[in-house]
Amino acid sequence: MNLSPFFHARSIVIVGASRDPKKVGHVIFRNLLDSEFDGEIFLVNRNAGEILNHKVYRSVGVLPSRPELAIIAVPAPYVLKIIEDCGKKKIKHVIIVSAGFREVGNVKLEERLARALKQHNILCIGPNCLGTFDAHSGFDSLFIPQYRMKRPKAGGIAFVSQSGAVGSTILDLAAEDGYGFSKFISYGNAVNVDESDLLSYLGSDKQTRVICLYIEGLCNGRKFLETAKEVSKKKPVIVIKGGLHESSSQATLSHTGSLAGDKEVYFAAFRQAGVLYASSLDEMFYYAKIFEYSTSPSGSRVQIITNGGGFGIICADAVLSAGLLLAHMHKDNCRALEKALPKIVTIKNPIDLAGDATTERYRIAIEYALRDENVDMVIVILLYQTPLITADIIDVLVEASEEGKKPLVVVSAGGEFTHILKENLEEHGVPCYTFPEQAAIALRGLIQYYSRAK
C-alpha cells in the first residue's frame, strides 16, 4: 500500500477551496501557502473565480494535469460526486476532511463511499479527519490556522490519532514544548486506510524513530497486533487508548462509532505485540522524548548525579518506585572519584555535588559514572538556580551524551533561565525532564522496550 503521496505529493488539488477565511477549504490553502511545501497547488470550487490571486477551477475534470493528491473539503453529500471526478482523473490518493458520515449515523453514505473508492482504486485518509502533516517535507492538510495551532519542528516522532481533537492538541503542545515530529496523521473514520496501514508505513519510514498512536477502538484487532509486532521490532510503538473503563467506553460509541473493548484484553494484546502502553498523555511524551534521543541500555541500574540533595533523594525514590535499581559504582572507581572531587561531595547514589557545584565537578562525576561497569543509565539533576554552574555545562552534557554508550537524561526544574538551558540541550539530543519522576518513568519505558525487543 503506497501511502507516500499523503506526505510527499508534488501536486495537490484542494476541492472545496473557499474565499471565506473561516472555511476549511480556505484555511488549508493558506496553511499550504505558509508552509515549506513547494509543490503545485490546484484549487477547485464550482463557483470558480480566484482565491488569494490563485485561479480556481470549476471541477477536478477540467484541471490541466493530474494532481497526485486531492484534499476534499466539501459537505458530505457532495463527496461521492468528487470521488467519481477524482476516479476519472486517475487521482489515486485523497484526504477527505469532511464530516457527516458514520460518526453521525450516516453508515450507508460511508459504505457507498467505500465502494466508490474501491471501484476507482483510490486510497483515502478520512473522512472526518484532519489529514496529514509532514514536518520534513512541509506538507500540511490540517485545517487549523497556524496562529491557533503551531506546527512542531522536524524530528523523529510520528503521531497517529484517530481523534482529530486529541491529535491537533498534542501537535500544538508538542510544538510549544520543542518536540520534533516526522509525520502526523489524523485518520478519522478510516474508510480504507486504517491505523495498521499507517503503522506499517511508519515502520519503514526513515525519518520516524518512534511511533505514537492514540486509538479508541480498532478497525481490525488482529491486523493491528500482527502489524505492531513486526513494527515494534524495528522501532518503539507507544499506544494510548481512549475508552478504557466500561462506562467511558460508552462515549467512544458515539464518537467515532468504534467499540472500545475490555481493558485487560487490550493490555494483554499490547504486551504480546511489544507495544508500550502509556497510561496518560504526559507519559506518552516522556516516552516519545527518550526514544527519540536515547540508545539501548544494558540494564536497569541508574546512577544519579545532583547538585541538590533533596532532588537527589526524590529521584532515588522515583527510580525505585519505577522498578529500576540504584547503581552501586565500582569501589575503585568511587575511591578515584573521591580523590578527584572536593571533600564536600558525597560519593554515593545519588552523588551529591553540593550547592556550590561547578561545571567541572559535573564533568568529572559524569565521566566516572559513564565508564563504570556497574552503571547502566545516568540521571543528571541540574538545578540551575545555584550560582556556580556556567553555561558550558551544556558542552559537558552534550559531549557525554554524544558518546552514546549509555542513556543519559537531565532533570532540571525552574523558570526562564532553566528553559533556555533545556532547549539548548534538547537541540543537541540530550533529553530533559522537569521532575525526577518523569525521568524515571521514561527510563523504565526504555528498559521495557529494549528487553522485549531482544
Next chain:
Amino acid sequence: MNLSPFFHARSIVIVGASRDPKKVGHVIFRNLLDSEFDGEIFLVNRNAGEILNHKVYRSVGVLPSRPELAIIAVPAPYVLKIIEDCGKKKIKHVIIVSAGFREVGNVKLEERLARALKQHNILCIGPNCLGTFDAHSGFDSLFIPQYRMKRPKAGGIAFVSQSGAVGSTILDLAAEDGYGFSKFISYGNAVNVDESDLLSYLGSDKQTRVICLYIEGLCNGRKFLETAKEVSKKKPVIVIKGGLHESSSQATLSHTGSLAGDKEVYFAAFRQAGVLYASSLDEMFYYAKIFEYSTSPSGSRVQIITNGGGFGIICADAVLSAGLLLAHMHKDNCRALEKALPKIVTIKNPIDLAGDATTERYRIAIEYALRDENVDMVIVILLYQTPLITADIIDVLVEASEEGKKPLVVVSAGGEFTHILKENLEEHGVPCYTFPEQAAIALRGLIQYYSRAK
C-alpha cells in the same frame, strides 16, 4: 512562638554583607533592594566601608538602633560570635543561611549554637537554609539572584521546604507557571524553629490558603502529627516526602542529617493527621492549584463537557481511574439541554459539544451542569485549536466559577494561544490543567481533603 518578624520585619541587619557580587551577603542585600520590601536595611561587615552606596557598620553592637531581624551570612565558625552580639543588642529573630553545621558532621557546633540561641531567647530559622520569602510583604532573604530564580506573585500557597534546592527550584518553577504564593520557607537544620512551628504559624496566617511541605525526616514526629491534625482542620496540608524507599533514605542521612523512616508508617501517620500525601512534585502542584481556588464539593460525581470527543473519553477514563464517579445528569435536565443545543451535541457524560462548538454552547452546557443536582463537580475541556470559540469564553468560565457553588476546572492543552487563555482564567480564579489526568487527580485530592475534614 512569634514567627511574624521572619516575614514582616520592618528593620533588618545583614551580617556578612559583602561588596563581592558573587557572595551570599551581597546577593541578599541586592535582592532586598530590588524587592517590594521598604523597611530599613542595616549592613554589617567587620571591614566596614560602603556597599552600593549604603553605609556598612563594623559590628551589630554599633548599630544606631535595634533591627527586628538579623540575616546571618558569615562562615560557620563566626556564627556564635554574631549570635552573642545579637543577644546583647536584644535582637530576637535571626535567619542563619550559613552552612557547615550538623549537615557536614559539625554536631557540636550546632549544639553550641542551640544553647546560645536559648540563652538569649532568640528564634532562629536555619542554619544551612535559604531563609524566607513573603510574596505579600516583599521580604526576601533568599540568596539566589532573581535572574536565576524568579519569585512567584502573591497568592495563597505557602511552601515549606527542608531542602533549599527543592525549595528554590519549586519557587522558580511556580513563578514561571504563574502560581501565587503567600510565604516560602527553607528551614534547613531547624536548630530551634522546625516544620511543626512553621506549620502552626501558617495555619493561622490569613494570606495562606493551602500549605505544602517538603520533608525528608521529621525533627519531632509526634509534634508534627499533632500540629498537622489541628492545622488541616483549618486548611489543606499537602506533604511530599523525600526518602521513601529504604535505599533512598540512606541518602537523607548525609543530606540533612535527619533519618527518613519507614514508608508505611509515614503514610498511616499522614492519613491520621488529615494530611494529603503527594506522590510526586507534579501532583503537589495539581493539589496546590485546586485548593487555592476551589470550594468544597458535595460529592464525587463529575460531569465532563468537551469540544473534543477523544479528550472527553480520555477524561472519562481518568475520572474513573482516580476513583471518582461519572455524573448522570437528571433526565429532565438532559431533555431541556437537548432542546437548548444543536442536534450534533451529544448529551451524555462527556457532553460532546463537537468540533464546531461555540462559546454559547459552552455557556448553556455549563449552566445546566452546574444546576443539576446529580452533578458535584465539572471538568470543562476546552480545546482552543477549534475555530469557533471566541475570547469571551473566559467571561463564561469566570462567571460560572465565581458562583462558587461547585468546583469547576478547565482542561486545555496547546501552545501559546492556549497559554494566554489559561493565564487569564487562572488570574480570575479558574484552575486550569493541561491534561485530563491532572484535573482528575486534583479533584480526587479535593474530595479526600474535604471528606476527612468533615
